[in-house]
Amino acid sequence: MKSSVITFPGSNCDRDMDVALKKFGFKNKMIWHNDNELPKSDLVVLPGGFSYGDYLRCGSMASKSKIMQSVINFAKSGGLVMGICNGFQILVETGLVPGALLRNRYLEFICKNVFVKLNNKDNSYFKNLDKNIFEFHIAHNEGNYFCTKDQLKEIEDNDQIAIFYCNDNGQINDKFNPNGSIKNIAGIFNKEKNVLGMMPHPERMIDQSLSGEDGSLFFKNLINNIK
Amino acid sequence: MKISAIITLKKDVLDPQGKVIHQALDGMGFNNVSEVRQGKYFEIEVKENDPKKAKEVVESMCSKLLANLVIENYKIIETQ
Numbered sequence: 186m187k188s189s190v191i192t193f194p195g196s197n198c199d200r201d202m203d204v205a206l207k208k209f210g211f212k213n214k215m216i217w218h219n220d221n222e223l224p225k226s227d228l229v230v231l232p233g234g235f236s237y238g239d240y241l242r243c244g245s246m247a248s249k250s251k252i253m254q255s256v257i258n259f260a261k262s263g264g265l266v267m268g269i270c271n272g273f274q275i276l277v278e279t280g281l282v283p284g285a286l287l288r289n290r291y292l293e294f295i296c297k298n299v300f301v302k303l304n305n306k307d308n309s310y311f312k313n314l315d316k317n318i319f320e321f322h323i324a325h326n327e328g329n330y331f332c333t334k335d336q337l338k339e340i341e342d343n344d345q346i347a348i349f350y351c352n353d354n355g356q357i358n359d360k361f362n363p364n365g366s367i368k369n370i371a372g373i374f375n376k377e378k379n380v381l382g383m384m385p386h387p388e389r390m391i392d393q394s395l396s397g398e399d400g401s402l403f404f405k406n407l408i409n410n411i412k
Numbered sequence: 413m414k415i416s417a418i419i420t421l422k423k424d425v426l427d428p429q430g431k432v433i434h435q436a437l438d439g440m441g442f443n444n445v446s447e448v449r450q451g452k453y454f455e456i457e458v459k460e461n462d463p464k465k466a467k468e469v470v471e472s473m474c475s476k477l478l479a480n481l482v483i484e485n486y487k488i489i490e491t492q
Contacts, residue, residue: 242480249477278480285482292428331425331483365426 186211186411188228191256193218193247198233198269198386205388206230209404218250227411228265229256231272233324233386243286243327244274253279265309265411266380270325273372273382282373282382283340284332289325290365296324298397299363301348301371301385302355308378309410310347310403318355319348319399321385323363323371328384330366330373337367347372347381415458415470416489417478420451425483454478455491463490 188211192199199215206213206228214224218236223229237246247253253275260266260281268276276282289295303317332340340346349369351357362369364384372383390400421427427449434448456473460466467488474486 241478245477245480277482283482285480287426287483288428290426290428292432329426333424333482336482 186227186408187225188213188230189216189223189226190214190230190232191216191218191252192232193234193236193250193275195236195238196232196234196271198271198388201386201388202230202232202269205391205400205404208391209401210408216252218247218252220252221255223252223255223259226259226264228267228407229259231256231266231268231275233270233272236271236275239327242274242278244271244276244278247271247275248278257281260375260380263377263379267310268380268382269386269388270323270328270384273384274327276380276382281380282375283336283345284330284373286327286384287329287331287365288327289329289363294324294326295328295363297322297363299323299371299385300351300353300355300361301383302351302357303348304346305344305374305378307344308347308374308381310378310381310407312410314402314406316402318351318353319387319403320353320390320397321387321399322389322396323385325364325384328364328366330364330370330384332367340373343376345374345376345378346370347374348383348385413458413460413463413466414491415456415466416491417454417456417470417474418451418487418489419454419474419479419484420487421449422483422485452478466490
């Protein structure tokens with residue numbers, strides 16, 4: 186299975202993602218933002234970081250970079266595109282997934298482990314996973330998911346919410362909402378469910394001795410689903 | 413000619429920075445403030461002499477890059 190990780194100026198989780206993808210069997214290539222063409226890929230990942238220094242709005246400049254037209258075409262033809270953290274911010278700026286990501290409600294940069302609950306397993310990312318609650322890491326300043334009332338209705342009607350912030354029992358309420366996101370939304374799909382944007386970093390949970398193993402479960406399952 | 417654009421957050425969008433600024437102003441004794449909303453201001457020098465055309469160009473910039481229309485509105489002002 187072939188994957189491509191796009192590196193933008195200011196990306197800093199691109200190498201971690203490369204390590205994670207390779208650990209679970211992907212043949213990964215790093216692709217520079219200024220390239221025109223994506224290599225043949227089964228999965229494209231927009232990694233975390235601070236692309237273009239977060240100038241203007243997080244992800245706004247990266248969403249206009251050269252490679253993104255190929256990424257958008259790939260997504261529109263049904264290819265799997267996953268955006269993590271800054272990658273999620275880039276995805277909302279391209280319009281591939283609905284909504285926007287605002288400053289965290291208490292204006293602080295949040296860096297901690299959180300629990301998330303899967304909402305929809307009928308997709309290539311989450312199907313066949315045995316459990317519903319995962320412990321992932323978040324590290325962001327602008328992860329406060331926002332969308333209009335009309336968009337929220339559409340998102341809910343199409344079952345596009347991917348994951349919610351919750352506690353270790355899967356309880357979803359404001360107490361377990363780290364950043365003020367509408368409805369505790371931590372990740373979202375496009376209508377077709379081939380594009381996934383989420384704030385948490387599964388690639389930071391792939392080593393028991395360093396963190397936890399929930400990311401390993403996610404990546405192992407993902408490559409099996411794509412095969 | 414110079415065209416300016418003001419980007420503001422839409423009414424329904426939470427502006428935590430504006431809120432903090434409001435609180436700071438309140439603490440400084442400016443007690444007659446009911447709300448503060450923070451936005452962005454751009455001055456763009458366009459190589460165009462026709463004001464109508466110059467505004468159109470900046471309008472296009474606003475809708476494509478400078479503003480995110482999910483959360484922001486923009487207003488264009490001709491300055492020179």
